[in-house]
Amino acid sequence: MRTVTIRCIHPEEGLPSNLCPKNPCAPNPCTKNGDTKAVCNVEDRGSYSCQCTKGFFDNGITCIGKEQSPVNIDTSEVVDENIQDLELSNYDSPLRELVVQNTGKTVQATVKTKSGEKITISGAGLSGTYEFEQFHFHWDLDTMEGSEHTIDGVG
Template sequence: MALAPLVVCLLALLTQDVLAAGGAHWSYTGQHGPSHWGSTFRTCAGRRQSPINIETGNVKTEYWRPLSFKNYDEAPTSMRIKNNGHSAQVEMDARAAPRVKDGGLKGEYIFEQFHFHWGADSSLGSEHTIDGVRYPMELHLVHYKAQYGSLGEAVKRADGLAVLGVLLQTSDNDNPAFTPLATALRNITQAGRYAEVEANYPLQAFLPDKLDKFYRYEGSLTTPTCNEVVTWTVFADAISISDRQLDAFRALMTEEGDNIINNFRPPQPLNNRKVLVSGESGADSSSMKKVGLTVYFMTTMAIIMMNM
C-alpha cells in the first residue's frame, strides 16, 4: 500500500520560507543577510553552527560501517519542485520512504526533502568548503530520526536530523537526473510556485558514485532559525551539473523579484568541534578497538610464555 505523501509543503520548521520564527524576514544580502541573522534569530548565534570549512589536514579518521541506504534506488511515484523564495526545494511521494543508517549515524533517519544552494557564477555556490575551495552548488538531502516519529518532533532533539551534503561541479554535459528539474524550474521562476517533475529519478541518482569517503560533524540548519540539531555528512566526491542546468536555478526569483543567487551562508566558526572522516575499512571503530586489544593481549601472552 502506498505511503502517505512525504508532505507537499513540508512542516514549517524546515520549509525555508517559513522557518523564520514569527514571520521575521531574512535574506542572503543587506541588513537581513547572514551577518545579521544572529540578532534576529538567537540560535543563529550559537556555537554549533553550519556550514563550516573542512580542513582535510585536521580531521580524525573513524572506521564506521558503510552508510546503508534503503529505498534510495526506487523511483518515487511523484516528485515536485518549489521555489520558496530562497531556494529550489524538491519533495516526493514514494511507495516506501527512503531511509539511511549506519556510517556512524546513531539510528535510522527517514528522508524528508532536498534543496540546493548555488552562486551567481560557477566560482562559488556551495555552503561547505573543503580546504577553502567552494563548489558551484551544494545539494542537501534532509532526513529526520525515525524514532522521533515526525520532523516537528525531531527538530526539538540534538540528534533529530541527518543531512547529506553533496557538492556539485560543472561539466560540459548535462546531468540526466537534473534535466527534468531544470525543465520544471522554467514554470516556477516566481517565488511561492511549484511544479510537478515529469521524470522521477530515484534519490540514488543525486548521490556520488563513491560513498565510502565522507566528512562528519555536529552542526545546525544553515538557514534561520539555525536549529543546532543536525548530524552532517558531507561527501568527499562531487556529482556533475552543466552550466546550462545551473542557469535554470539562477533564473529563479525571490519574493522581492530579484534573482536567487549566492544563496549560501558563509562558513561558521568550528568552536572546538571535531570533524571526522570515514576510513577505508568497512569495520566500525569499536570493532577495530576490540581487535586491537585482542592482538595486544595475545602478543603480550606470547612474550610471557616465551620467557617462562
C-alpha cells in the first residue's frame, strides 16, 4: 500500500475543471475496481491523500483517469442487452438511525438499519458488491449547475 498526495488546481485558480475531478476520493479512485479500497481525506481545498493497494489514477501523479468524476453519460451508448439485473439488498429494511448533517458544503445523510445489515448494490455489470455508506447532494450557486455528472452533456 502506498500513499499519494496530489494537488488539484481548481478552475478559479486557473486550470480547466475537466483536468481535476471535484472529489477524487469519491467511489473507488483506484484503477482496479473491486479489489482495492481507497482511504481518502481532504487535507485542504483541493488537496487529497489517497491510499490504494494497487495503482492510483492510472499513473500515480495526476488527477485525471479513465474511471473518475465527473462522468458524462452518453445515452446512445448505454444499452447493453446482455447485462444482468441490478440487485439491491436491505434497502427496504427499517432504519434504526438516520443522521442528516450540514457539512458546510453540502447536506449529507448516513443510515443504519435496525437489523444491522448493510445496504448493498451489485450486479448490472458492477465489479463487486458495494455497501451504502452515505449520500449527499451537489449544487452550485447557479441554479442551472451543480450536478457533478452530465447526461448527453447536460448537468
